[in-house]
Amino acid sequence: MTDTAILPQVERTSHTPINLQAKLALFSEHWSPKVIAEMNDYQFKLVKLQGDFLWHHHQHTDETFLVLEGHLRIDFRDGVVHLSPGEMYIVPKGVEHKPFAADEVHVLLIEPRGVVNTGTETTALTAPNDIWI
């Protein structure tokens, strides 16, 4: 399958902005990233998070979290970062992390195509990739 085949044709051919709020309104499940755009080999994914995730790391890439709404905590083995709307953080490649959200948080993830949300772990929280909305 070519790259073009998996992209929504309408967004390839129309001069329409990608509206994050409109995209967020299209889904409600947690911990299941949705692709809204690609730039070269990188994907922009919207995800809604609530509760506790699992400890994991990504062997081959950094991972960017940009918080759009709500408050996200990311635990590390040696510390913690708290993100509010409009704040972003880049988790370095290979660093164990565990996101947590007491209340629902909306996040834009930026990372290379093919990154698995649970890293090297495979659990019930492992989400399918390349789900476009």
Ligand code: NI
């Ligand atoms: Ni991660």
